[in-house]
Amino acid sequence: MRTRDDGAVVITPSGVVGADEDVELRRVLVHTVRRVRPFRLIVDLAQVRELDPLNVGSVAAACELGDDHHVTVEIVSARLEVAERLAAAGVPHQRLRRLAQK
Secondary structure: OEEOOOOOEEEOOOEEEOHHHHHHHHHHHHHHHHHHOOOEEEEEOOOEEEEOHHHHHHHHHHHHHHHHOOOEEEEEOOEHHHHHHHHHOOOOHHHEEOOEOO
């Protein structure tokens, strides 16, 4: 996790984000939205090869939680299959930015 010069917080998980990482990713997302409360939270998935269903749900829930706390949540650089899973879980397409091909 890092904070950009413009105040946006960027979270950059990597690799296969599966059940072992579920609690940690959810904790970081919730803490950032509820406690840090940046104007924008960017979840950069460029280095994520796979996102399991629990983590897809955590990212989707973070978008809704962000709305409740006036934090814009953006998902960037997601692989096509990850972006499709996120969209199926209810993440609005406008929150999915710079989608990479398979």
